Amino acid sequence: MVGIIIASHGKFADGILQSGSMIFGEQENVKAVTLMPSQGPDDLKANLEAAIASFDDQDEVLFLVDLWGGTPFNQVNNLFEAHKDKWAIVAGLNLPMLIEAYASRMSMDSAHEIAAHIIETAKEGVKARPESLQPKEAAKPVAQSNGSAGRPGSLEYVLARVDSRLLHGQVATAWTKTTNPTRIIVVSDAVAKDELRTKLIQQAAPSGVKAHVVPVDQMIKIAKDDKHFGGQRALLLFEDPQDALRAVEGGVPLKEINVGSMAHSTGKVQPNKVLAFDQDDIDTFKKLEKEGVEFDVRKVPADSKDNMDSILNKAQEELNKKK
Template sequence: MVGIIIASHGEFANGIKQSGSMIFGEQPNVVACTLMPHEGPDDIRKKMEDAIASFEDPEQVLFLIDLWGGTPFNQANGLFEGHEKTWAIVTGLSLPMLIESYAARMSMESAQEIATHVMQAAKDGVMIKPESLAPKEEKAAAAAPAAGVKGGAIPEGTVLGDGHIKFVLARIDTRLLHGQVATTWTKTTQPNRIIVVSDAVAHDKLRKKMIEQAAPPGVIANVVPIKKMCEVVQDPRFGDTKAMILFETPEDALRAIEGGVDIKTLNLGSMAHSEGKVVVNKAIAMDKKDVETIEKLRKLGVDFDVRKVPSDSPENIDHLLKKAKEELKTK
């Protein structure tokens, strides 16, 4: 696995590493190297040398550095000599760059291949609102991915692909479309459409707009009522669609599946705590209705993949249900 050194002036490297962990989960072979005000060039060089020595493969190292020409860059550049064929340095450190590097490591084994790939991701991560402030050529480029993909533009009865929508991920998450979903899960499952299925959100104009605008570049986000989703799965115009489908509650997922949405596995990512619920792990709280609904889903043959991000180890749903039942008895 390619080792990653995140280097910066001050605590920026530590902070962005922590942010990356919140979104993508803890990552091996990643070290933050900081140059503090009381330190000099030799200090951060030593930190980088120690980081490289700790990596599984010291021959594949990617440096993500805050500023070209600064001390962290200069020291990395000094270490770079003799490794020009395998190492890589990218400056302009940002969270989109770091997240893309984590995702790229899952399929790329070369630091230089990842470096080439993340440059575009870093550029795409710079966006502006209102869009009218962006240069005209950038606005045109941003609009391009959405052209010609709206279902309404395709004549009714048209069959695309095999006529059946593909679900690359079906997830229960109280927060619906947020950082972990828009980055980590999107990059690992590669959907071309994100569909939030919720009667409540579909009738909330503000929440609906926020979700549609939170879609990552190149992916369309839609919010539909449960009944509409049951109709969509019967529409052959969505045969070329690779969808990530998001539910706010287990109850919504059950209604959709009973209505004909063919889901075999549900990723259980987050269920927020509220009055009447008990906490069963760091991200999931359940009440009696949740427990009953999940048990109904399992009787329908639905498997549960319990984890916040792909890098997490799946938890056992039976253990979580047992814990919920025991704690609910004492309430």
């Protein structure tokens, strides 16, 4: 696997490394190297060399640096000269660039290949509102259909996820990269009635993916007559398990549901860091299980899967204690 070093002035590298882990999960062979005010170029060089030495594969290394021509770039460049046939440097570090680099390591074995690939994503990550501030030459359609609309076939469900936050960074980056949808569909009566939330979700869609918000009954109709969506790959998002159950009982053919996040509120218990349940939630998941649905419990693809039965049993025990 290509090793990645994030280098910056100050603690920027530490912060963006943490942000990347929150969105894409913890990563192996990634190090943050910082230049602090009390340090000089030689200190930075020594820290860079130590970071490289910690990698499993020191032949393929990608450096993501904050500023072209700054001290971190210059020290990286000094080391790079002896390895430029394999190593690569990309300056102008931002979070979309880092996330794309993480995703690219799953299919690309060369630092050069990843470096060339992530530059466009880094550029696309720079956007402004109001849209009139966006340079015309940089403006691109928010969504494209990959030219597959209208082809014969049926809608393919690449992921169904219960997540109280709906379309956020972990979905728009990590899950989108691993499932490659052409459509993200938020299935919710409540959100469909909220014009502001609907607009924000549509704006949050990653480049090349179209986002929709539909009521549960509309999703059921689409599932029963999806001939107009031939060639489309759908990622479904449910705000709660109750909406997912309605969809499944209505005929949406889901065999597995990813359970990523359920917010805590009054009356709920929280058996782990990201999932909170009341009795209705527990009963709903059991009904989904009876419908033949399996559960993939994890926030991001890089996480290991948790056991849903164990989580539900723990939640039930905690609720019983509160009675």
